Amino acid sequence: MQTQPINRPGAAIAFVLVAMLAISANDVMIKALSGGYALHQVVFLRSAIGIVFGLMMVQFEGGLSLLRTRTPLLHALRGLLVVISNMTYFCALAVLPLADVTALFFVAPLFITLLSIPFLGEKVGPLRLGAVAFGFAGVVIMQRPWASSEVLGVSRWVMSLPVLSALCYAIQQILTRRLGISTRASVLTVYIQATFIVVSLAFWLVAGDGRYAEHTPNASLIFLLRAWVMPSGSDWWLLIGLGLNSTVVGYCLSQAYRSASAATVAPFEYAALLLAVFWGWVFFATLPGLPVWIGMAMIVASGLFVFFREKVKARAVARAAGIRRR
Template sequence: MTQLAASAPLSRPAVAIGFVLVGMAAISINDMLIKHLSGAYPLHQMIFTRSAIGLVFTLVLVQLEGGFAILKTKTPGLHLLRGLLIVLANMSFFTALAVVPLADATALFFVAPLLITLLSIPILGEKVGPFRLGAVAVGFVGVVLMLRPWESELDVEGGRLVLLLPVIGALCYALMQVLTRKLGGTTKASALAAYIQTTFLLVSLGFFVVAGDGRFADGFDNASMKFLLREWIWPQGQDIYYFIALGLCAAVVGYSLSQAYRTADAATVAPFEYVGMPFAVFWGWIMFGEWPAPVVLAGIVLILGGGLVVFLRERQKQKRLAISRRAIRR
């Protein structure tokens, strides 16, 4: 019984919500910086730099939460899978950022919380009622609006295939966060973040070994592929500070989201990730002069609306549980 209790998932929704809000603010800055730097540096160089810096700060948190002993795990395979999923999620999303407006890419990626709600049913055994399932369906209608399958051509380099990259990233991200909830009962947030940063480092080093000289980039005209395969160069001027900022954001995001998803139900935490959408619109407008087209805005509204319904239903469920518990105590 003691062992089962020790490995049971935590349930502190207020704390989890605070962490996810901090994490989403850091993600919005991270995405803006990567898009800003995408015309001059390769994606794998940014990922290596931010992960190396982020890992240093993460290891400090590891020391504060119990020392290097907490990095020991009985489930290395699941942690590796979790790390690879977030690597795929980031690579897909960031590759799209080179040519897709920041708000558009972010909105498409925000199908992830809806996917988390769905995946929490078979993987975590969480109960999701018809209202929340209906909200998920509304969100997916928003995704379809943004993909615009009725248009033969889109004003995005690479077309519809590039627009699908954030959705693919969202699926990988959703699977990763469901695994975070599954592993969070026995693993500290700093350890979860350290595993992810290490995976990013290894994958980006692999890219450097294979394509770090840029020899594969010359065969492509597409900006996304050039962003993925461009040669490494030393950051110029103030860009070095942007790279450092990426590392700080990586540390904050890795710890905050790991802590959020290990301390509350996935369906409770996921809807709060939508606060990142206004951030994306803001940064897109301020930094790149981008404003979503009307059909994109309609898709955003549907996706956000679906997420809000999920949140409201979850809050009602929590209130009913609290009332029933008080009644039992009496």
């Protein structure tokens, strides 16, 4: 059994770019379905379809025996973090512009940089910590603390949902790096899909009749808690696409973070930010406002600085090691 981390940065970057393209498509399909279906119904159908593709990939990579694990609690924790991250993100996506939600979510690479210190033992110096603080300042600008909820059009807690989603996502990817040492990406994908199915069925048992959505004016809670309905014919294609797409996302992200360090992979996730702006304009005729553009630029600049600083430090360590060997 493999016990050392994989180090294939080129492959990791390719996987994460494919994942970002798939994620942007996923967001467009979820937003398109958010007006008529409950979030937990969409998640259930997506994952029920996706787990079939995931099991096929497990079989291809070595057989269903790969699903056996010695760390079930860590896998369960990772799955729950993915569920919370997705649920909070999509609740925000139902009422906020696509680009705004994505931009706020992209504080995740900064969270990953911070969390890699205690969880992975990575060294982060004062310059990178300063860049992280600069990025978080961009989040504050996007949150527009000077504006009232009436001006924003949504409550403050809805504005905070993408940031909570980013935090859960960052912890999950740190766990992926640790679990990926001995677990195939296809297996990680199946575990996540199974967790989604269990949680969405629990939602259905408690709130599947829509009784909790009847008396709330909040669009995010309505999306989360409305009653299940039979999908229409054309929507089935969207749901099948979501299922296949979720397998691609889960596999490629798991493969990316198990193939290289978090600091190497995370900056390339910014490709999804550009795609979100583009798809938001094409499908929903929305573009970010000035505060979002400013905050977005600050987050991207800080994330790229952290990435390039990581590369500089890595080269310096490699040169020092070469000198010592001589």
